[in-house]
Amino acid sequence: MSFCENGITHGEKYILRCVGCGRAYSDEHYRLKCETCNSGDCDSLIRAEYTEKKFRISESRGLFKYASWLPVKEEPDTGSSPITYKSRNLARYLGLKNLYVGFSGYWPERKAETQTCTFKEYEAFPTLVRFKEAKGNTLVLASAGNTGRAFAYASDILDIPVIIVVPQSALHHMWLPQKPKGKISLICLKNADYSDAIEFADRMAKEEGLCQEGGARNVARRDGLGVVMLEGARQMKCVPDHYFQSIGSGTGALSAWEACQRLIEDGRYGQRLPVFQLSQNLPFSPMYYAWREKRRKIIPQKDMPDAKAQIEKLYAKVLSNRLPPYSIKGGIFDLLKKCGKNIFAITVDEAKEAKDIFESEEKIDIVPAAAVAVASLIKAVKFKKVSEKDRIFLNITGGGEERLKKEREIHIIKPSKYIENTEAGKIL
Numbered sequence: 001m002s003f004c005e006n007g008i009t010h011g012e013k014y015i016l017r018c019v020g021c022g023r024a025y026s027d028e029h030y031r032l033k034c035e036t037c038n039s040g041d042c043d044s045l046i047r048a049e050y051t052e053k054k055f056r057i058s059e060s061r062g063l064f065k066y067a068s069w070l071p072v073k074e075e076p077d078t079g080s081s082p083i084t085y086k087s088r089n090l091a092r093y094l095g096l097k098n099l100y101v102g103f104s105g106y107w108p109e110r111k112a113e114t115q116t117c118t119f120k121e122y123e124a125f126p127t128l129v130r131f132k133e134a135k136g137n138t139l140v141l142a143s144a145g146n147t148g149r150a151f152a153y154a155s156d157i158l159d160i161p162v163i164i165v166v167p168q169s170a171l172h173h174m175w176l177p178q179k180p181k182g183k184i185s186l187i188c189l190k191n192a193d194y195s196d197a198i199e200f201a202d203r204m205a206k207e208e209g210l211c212q213e214g215g216a217r218n219v220a221r222r223d224g225l226g227v228v229m230l231e232g233a234r235q236m237k238c239v240p241d242h243y244f245q246s247i248g249s250g251t252g253a254l255s256a257w258e259a260c261q262r263l264i265e266d267g268r269y270g271q272r273l274p275v276f277q278l279s280q281n282l283p284f285s286p287m288y289y290a291w292r293e294k295r296r297k298i299i300p301q302k303d304m305p306d307a308k309a310q311i312e313k314l315y316a317k318v319l320s321n322r323l324p325p326y327s328i329k330g331g332i333f334d335l336l337k338k339c340g341k342n343i344f345a346i347t348v349d350e351a352k353e354a355k356d357i358f359e360s361e362e363k364i365d366i367v368p369a370a371a372v373a374v375a376s377l378i379k380a381v382k383f384k385k386v387s388e389k390d391r392i393f394l395n396i397t398g399g400g401e402e403r404l405k406k407e408r409e410i411h412i413i414k415p416s417k418y419i420e421n422t423e424a425g426k427i428l
């Protein structure tokens, strides 16, 4: 290459580097993959490497105050941002001295104004901004509900069009805290699950003028979700000893892992990565089963036999990704090898009980997926996987939804198209 490696010029805010082969790229065209490592056994994530190594927040409001570690140029104004507080009541209930709650959702007393009520909002904003800056036309994505709502909201605020594919079972998640302005096309797949929606969106994105959003491969999604850990570290003054989160795809956990690596590189936030205490919801828990045998590959017949029926039984339906970035280099298997222990498998009853406990102690409602994480913390305490004084970060990935619906008017997004899943293959 002529000037620097792969045409990377000096002074760029960040470059993209392949976790597998180390090859570096400039980010000019919304790159999602390494050119050398993007198939079969060689599949690998790419990561953003920022020039700025010191953690810094800007003057911006909301999540773009972390823009020095987001792969975007602009910093749009938004109220969307996670908060972290030190728990008193739940901590006392569990006998913990240093329990921090990272909360994503609506909770006015704590100045939490994430109005679609989950951490998916932090992926949506930077993804759309990165897409626009790469001169993209229309973004296509699939969702089990929360992602779709978050992208719909960010699209509406930023005035950037999106096409969102959701299985019908997730349609009730598609609402906004404001009247949609009309840049959102919602496609409803009937008799389909989340993975069907992903496959359909993938095929659709190959059409002229459309572009795949990229899921976990998209650095804007991961670094967007990473702001939860950045805000946590800002409040805790270091990276935690333990990180608790329920996983569906695992993108959120990868984001936290990458954010911790950056914070450690900064030098002021500790030297040691947290222990990642992840959880899935039974009966659909493919990563739990694969990791239990320390296998890099998920074997569908073994780890998710009859996936559709299993997903049907889930309490936390958003934790239902059949194609998670688990085996991929830099994915969940690598994370667990480096700094994980167990994945907790949480039953529906355990999650429901955890929801009640959290809500009566902390006085805010939480979504089922967050309740799965709370249940895992309860188990970790019970089985002594954490000590009383450990600094614990509990990622409450969604909450305040029940409260928001009581206090604010919500607007249902109407599908522009319904497609029968069995027909979907014929259309695209």
Ligand SMILES: *Cc1c(COP(=O)(O)O)cnc(C)c1O
Pocket (backbone or CB within 6 Å): 118, 119, 120, 146, 147, 246, 247, 248, 249, 250, 251, 252, 253, 318, 319, 367, 369, 370, 397, 398
């Ligand atoms: C998507 C989601 C999760 C799981 O996050 P992944 O990044 O898919 O693992 C957890 N909680 C809530 C509320 C979610 O919407």
Ligand SMILES: [Zn+2]
Pocket (backbone or CB within 6 Å): 018, 019, 020, 021, 022, 023, 034, 035, 036, 037, 044
């Ligand atoms: Zn590579």
